[in-house]
Amino acid sequence: MSEQRRSTNARAYRMGKRAEDVAETRRRIVEAAVRLHGTVGPAATTIAGIADAAGVTRLTVYRHFPDDEVLFDACSAHWLGAQRLPDVERWRAEADPAERLRVGLADLYRFYRDGVTMLRRVHRDRAELPATHQQRLDDTDARNRDALLEVFGTIDQRRAALIGHAVSFWTWHSLCVDNGLPQDAAVEAMTALVMG
Template sequence: MGNHVRSPKVPPRRYTLQSRADKQAETHRALARAASELHHTVGPSRTTISAIAEKAGVQRLTVYRHFPDEEAIFTACTAYSFELDPPPRPDTWIGIENPQERHRTALKQLYGYYRRKRQLLANLYRDAEMPVVAAALERRRTLLQRAAEILHAGWKVRPARLRFFSATLAHTLEFSTWLSFAEGQGLSDAEAVELAVSLVTSSAR
């Protein structure tokens, strides 16, 4: 009988653990997507655990298991958003020798990003009093400072105009500047870029 009676096959433990890990990763991504969409529409300060759970189709407890605090939610949202649409990388502009063309290239990328992320960025600046948002905006400030340093190279600026030039260049990189050009003045992104480049060029003289 021993040859005919066999124990039922049991899936290897490794397979079971991998399936569980895959399911957890899938749930985590769904929650990150839900939270990211809420950050884009209503903003971080109005993104609740209940809203994330409802949007992802899970229980509140599931959200807490994956995101125990605001920082975990914000980190997951940022990672998800950057995976889909990463912000421009200033270091990629270093190889452009002509300073006007370098600035123009940078602004085309920045202003395009601002248009795609318009509501999210507006929500972040509105919710700047939240510690996790304040930290993210500080990192953004650091990135824009790095961008300004890269774009500053190669311009011929009279010493007496240096501070004015630096302030003008840095100002053209800001989200608020694009917002004023695009929505306040009704310019297209291409028009906004050319205006910004001309302002910086004039400020160097």
């Protein structure tokens, strides 16, 4: 093998190794941030804390994530990628309004139950989140509400308000966590309230 080819191969190896190291560092930072968001919450998570948990310097965190929004985007994508998300299209397959409510709320409440540790802290610290993420939470609630509401045809303010209340994380938390209602009973209670 010629000296030039050996040099080219060595350079390519170093570049590949550097890219792997950069990706590994980024992954460690994101995982550290997700852990902190899930334990102390986004409001109490600091760059210094993330750097310490990831085993890097604060400058390294800033090099990978120049602002809170970019970091929060990466954390959200990482955490959501590990969850079984609610399947709104499956809800829409239900033509009967009461059944759609049951299917949709059961799916949504299962997601809340499975992610309660993170979701409780994110919703608690909502005011401290980047504005785009606050809007994303609102948009998700609106999308869920609308998917359950659209089957009714004529939409009245009372029904829209009750379904909006039913899809709220805090409604589920109050019923199932704070007051110990079994999840299926919470689904039935909210369905009865909306249909009544």
